[in-house]
Amino acid sequence: MRADTVRDLCLADRRAAAAEALAGGGGVAAEAIARELADDSSPVDRWHVVPVLRRIGAAAFDPLVRALLDASTDEAREWVGAAFMRLGEEALERYTATLSHPAPHVRRWAVRGIRHCDEPGPAALHALLPLLGDADPEVARTARDTLLDRGPDLADGLVPSLREIRREGPGRARARALSVLAGIGGEAALSAEDLAAVERLIRVKAPDERPVALWACWNHWIAVPGGDRAGIMETLGLTGPRPVTFALGNDIVDSDGHDAGDGGSEAFARVFVTPELDGWTFVLGAWCDPCGAERSEDVLRLCTRLSARYGQAQAYYYGAQGDGSAWLVAERGTVLRRYCETGEGEDELLTLGEPLPFERARRAELGLSPEWDAAQESDEDEAEWRTAAFDLAPELAKALGVSPLDIGPDTRARGAGVLAMTPYGVAHGVPTGAYRI
Known part of the structure; x- marks a missing residue:
């Protein structure tokens, strides 16, 4: 041949x-x-x-x-x-x-x-x-x-x-x-x-652990001021807390986020509830998604309840691979703002409330009118704003409080982190996986 x-x-x-x-x-x-x-x-x-x-x-x-x-x-x-x-x-x-x-x-x-x-x-x-x-x-x-x-x-x-x-x-x-x-x-x-x-290793490592930043491909979180972890979990309907290290909690969140990105509903079964970090408690996981079709309305309801109890509550989505941003800000039982820029065709249908001062200031920095009307904007202005908003969630979270993407060894921490079951997890079980401790 x-x-x-x-x-x-x-x-x-x-x-x-x-x-x-x-x-x-x-x-x-x-x-x-x-x-x-x-x-x-x-x-x-x-x-x-x-x-x-x-x-x-x-x-x-x-x-x-x-x-x-x-x-x-x-x-x-x-x-x-x-x-x-x-x-x-x-x-x-x-x-x-x-x-x-x-x-x-x-x-x-x-x-x-x-x-x-x-x-x-x-x-x-x-x-x-x-x-x-x-x-x-x-x-x-x-x-x-x-x-x-x-x-x-x-x-x-x-x-x-x-x-x-x-x-x-x-x-x-x-x-x-x-x-x-x-x-x-x-x-x-x-x-x-x-x-x-495994449980013994977690107990040994947790007391000396320092905070590490959340960084996953798809990041979803709810932020609540203060450190009332038990009360936050009660308001959200979370159960079965088990101690975890930051490495373990973040690894699970990252793995579950990939399942959510692939359309896997098991991603909603559990969340990582952090210690109090610089005066804020974070609930991390795809279940906290403020803009996805499966979770957006429930997250809106839950953040409203949290804000009525704790004065404020925020929910964010940030796709670290260029997959957009979303934010939801509630105060004293009222939703002030929900905005999504993820490239999905129906993002605008989720918009609620008036632009936040941070949004207006960013538009001014871009040379755009702080008071904008999408129907009257030029295509170029609209495209410029959407490009900027795609990466805005971490900056907005930092401006309004603390971003879990920016925490580190010097972040003040009080308490311990836990992995908790969501109502979905209780009903349907959790995904299998091997994770770092």
């Missing part, structure tokens, strides 16, 4: 004929493809060869393993590996058998091959368990990540084996086994001994 035939896959007018010829060429064609992938100077794109390799089937496996071993550079090896791991379910047994290969990078790509199978099944996932203690850290991490990704649907079958690793070792597999247990089964998957150890 000539290299020219493989390279014809790069040419739109020859691709179909080349693919047919290669697909019928069996192992010989697979050898030619593998050589091209392992050659840094080859123009062949893995996305063109993967469909052909899948049609060749089992005969492509060994040539690609040899190419993984023979590739002269890391970049070439990545190209070969990217094709190798996409051979599909037909190669599942071969991937599983290759987990014991003496070359670490071959083991790693075999693990990725299992991860890319639509239904790897219990046998393949159980075969990954010994690799949690692999001598090569990258192989061990890849095995852990694959079990976290593919294991939740088979958690009942994996949990006993993972618990055995926790009890019996090997030692270097124990920490990863714990993270997989938490990730696929949550707290219920942990043994009583492991759960007690």
